[in-house]
Amino acid sequence: MAKKKSAYGGPFSLVNEWLAEATEKEINDPTAMSLATTTRNGFPSVRMVLLKGCDERGLVFYTNIESRKGVELVENPNAALLFHWKSLRRQIRVEGAVEAVSDDEADAYFASRARASQIGAWASAQSRPMEGRFEFEASIAKYTAKFGTSEVPRPDFWVGYRLKPTYFEFWRDRRFRLHERRTYEVSADGSEWNLQEIYP
Ligand SMILES: Cc1cc2nc3c(=O)[nH]c(=O)nc-3n(C[C@H](O)[C@H](O)[C@H](O)COP(=O)(O)O)c2cc1C
Structure with missing residues (x-):
């Protein structure tokens, strides 16, 4: 397939x-999607997070800014995401x-979470x-008492990140490993x- 232009919404809709x-x-x-980050020196690490929004502004997930991924994203904001759905035999790569x-956006999403999850966010470093687990349970008990019946x-x-893509790849399984790969790269x-098709 020759190189094609796509309307800006293309890959997000897909x-x-x-x-x-x-x-x-x-x-x-x-x-669920894998999130790859690196240290300042380029050492990679990867873990799963949940996608909480996808539109033309980017793909959103929430986490603790003091976590390993949070620290790495401060050192290097460039990251990659990977979805893999076994049931569909498909993957999407995003960079x-x-x-x-x-x-405001993070507050609104946090407010929509279950109360136990909100307290868990406070209790987990x-x-x-x-x-040991007792330390975590003591921390949960402390915040449960602290917030009582008031809003948490x-x-x-506890922050949200939006990955603003410059590159997508949509991969679909085809028979005999003759898979389909389509990339979307943002123009200068x-x-x-x-839009570009590439060899499997
Ligand atoms: C299916 C799945 C979804 C997850 N979703 C999140 C998430 O949305 N946010 C998050 O902080 N951790 C999530 N986790 C936990 C992370 O994978 C990871 O253990 C944690 O964030 C700490 O990662 P870090 O030490 O690299 O910062 C999820 C784990 C799994 C298996």
């Missing part, structure tokens, strides 16, 4: 279309730099050493996507 199909087929967590979502505010360290002025 992510949402594939997600909708995955939601029908996957047994759990259809929005770009992350930026923090606004406080994500990625840092723990003496979002901790400052950021106004459109160049």
Whole structure:
């Protein structure tokens, strides 16, 4: 297929279309994606997070800014995401730099979470050493008592990131490993996507 231009919404709509199909087929967590980050010196690390929004501004996930990934994203905001749906035999790769979502956006999402998850966010020093499970349970008890019946505010360290893609690859299984791979690369002025098919 020759290089083609695509309307700006192209790859974002396709992510949402594939997600909708995955939601029908996957047994759990259809929005789970791997997030790869690196240290300042380029040492990579990867872990799963949940996608909490995808539109033309980017792909959103939430985490603890003091976690290993949070520290690495401060050192190097360039990151990569990977969806793999076994039920669909498809993957999507996404690359770009992350930026923090606004406080209002993070507050709204935090407020929508279950109360126990909100308290868990306060109680967990994500990625840092723990003496034992009792320490975590004591921390949960402390915050449960502290907030009582009042609203649980979002901790400052609990943030949302939006990865603003410059590159997507949509991979589909085909028989005899003759798979289909389509890439979308953003143009230099950021106004459109160049669509390219590549060998499997
Ligand atoms: C399916 C799945 C979804 C997850 N979603 C999130 C998430 O949205 N945010 C998050 O901080 N951790 C999530 N986790 C936990 C992370 O994979 C990871 O253990 C944690 O964030 C600490 O990572 P770090 O030490 O590299 O910062 C998820 C784990 C799994 C298996």
